Amino acid sequence: MKITRRITLLAAASLAAAVAVPAFAQTKLKVAAIYTVPVEQQWVSRIDKALKAAAARGEVEYVFSENVANADYERVMRQYAEAGNVLIVGESFAVETAARKVAKDYPKVAFLMGSSGKPQAPNFGVFDNYIQEPAYLTGMIAAGMSKSGKIGMVGGYPIPEVNRLMNAFIAGAKEVNPKVEFSISFINSWFDPPKAKEAAFAMIDKGADVMYAERFGVSDAAKERKVLAIGNVINTQAQYPDTVVASALWNMEPTIDAALKAVKAGAFKAEDYGRYSTMKFKGSELSPLGTFAKKVPADLVAKVQAKEKAILDGSFVVKVDDSQPKAGK
Structure with missing residues (x-):
């Protein structure tokens, strides 16, 4: 220790x-x-x-x-x-x-x-970390940026704290593309980047072109295979400028x-x-698009901004779903 x-x-x-x-x-x-x-x-x-x-x-x-x-x-x-x-x-x-x-x-x-x-x-x-609101927004971005319609998700453990973020992400993605498919894996560790990386490789090999990086190691796999990633909790775009599109940030x-x-x-x-x-208390937020500001389609940006406004004014509430997320459509 x-x-x-x-x-x-x-x-x-x-x-x-x-x-x-x-x-x-x-x-x-x-x-x-x-x-x-x-x-x-x-x-x-x-x-x-x-x-x-x-x-x-x-x-x-x-x-x-x-x-x-x-x-x-x-x-x-x-x-x-x-x-x-x-x-x-x-x-x-x-x-x-x-x-x-x-x-x-x-x-x-x-x-x-x-x-x-x-x-x-x-x-x-x-x-x-009740950051399901920006997680929903990143799901929208992920679905809008995916060309294959397949998204990979790698988490630590299937506990409420992880599940609710994944479920919010999935819900946001389905709003943009109801046909999007998800691969989901848990590495049963809070800190094992090599294991998370291998799990991500397996999903990318099956066609996932956007990865939800709930754990460290996933963005490394995405970078190596030249697919996109969505970050979680912290903004790692500076380390992955051509890989991490956006992140759900916890403050x-x-x-x-x-x-x-x-x-x-x-x-x-x-x-x-x-x-x-929650976003109301500035305890969470959607990260700036940064290096992807000109790469994300304008109509998708407009949809995300409208949903963000709705969340903040209370006209849209992101559901808190702590159940274990399921792969598939």
Whole structure:
């Protein structure tokens, strides 16, 4: 396990009121994060980015541990709680029981965890990357850019957090081309680029000319085989300027900022922070077309922009479908 990098800061502005956890007036907040994968992995990199932004503003003192094995997760949580961190952020998907047990043992510490479960009173808040809205938009782009009508999708695990994005992507693609066909594969890993790459190769060999890159490695395969890719969570077009058309971006800043505000005020409580990942709160967005601005047909761009406007004004709602997506039409 590779432990802790520390960013020290100046001071935190704050409010005062005591609810579930103490208020912190005129003091920097000690915040820790626990990641089960390398910090450069898409999902956790967005959490890290948001916490580093808070650190750069002088609001928090931030430390983190990466590559933490599931068996070590509880121990690391307890170490951070004992060390005086007032907010602990992490992903508890595979360690729900242990994480919630630790939260019960430290009621004065605020826990904000990526989770498929519900909040646990008084101090276990949950969040998730509800970026199904821009995922729908990227599906529209994918179908409009595909010449074969075949799209490949490679994901980590078939869990709600992945399924809902894939299903939204599929729905968006079908709006543009109801006959589009999908190949779907899960690599059963959150970080195994070689395995994701091989899965993508297999789909491309069967005719897929656009790949949904839910995992690292897929865009590499698309680049090598000269087909297109759609990114997820982060914008990798700079690394793949002729491959990645667009991405559904996750911005964790609204979630982190809301949690920090609550902790400072002594008002942090068990609640679902998932709403802060929606486009309404600027927690997600469609990336700029960038190098593909002149390559995507104007009529397709117009359709996507109209749908984006409808999502933002509430006249169109992207369905949250957590069921495992199915291959085929």
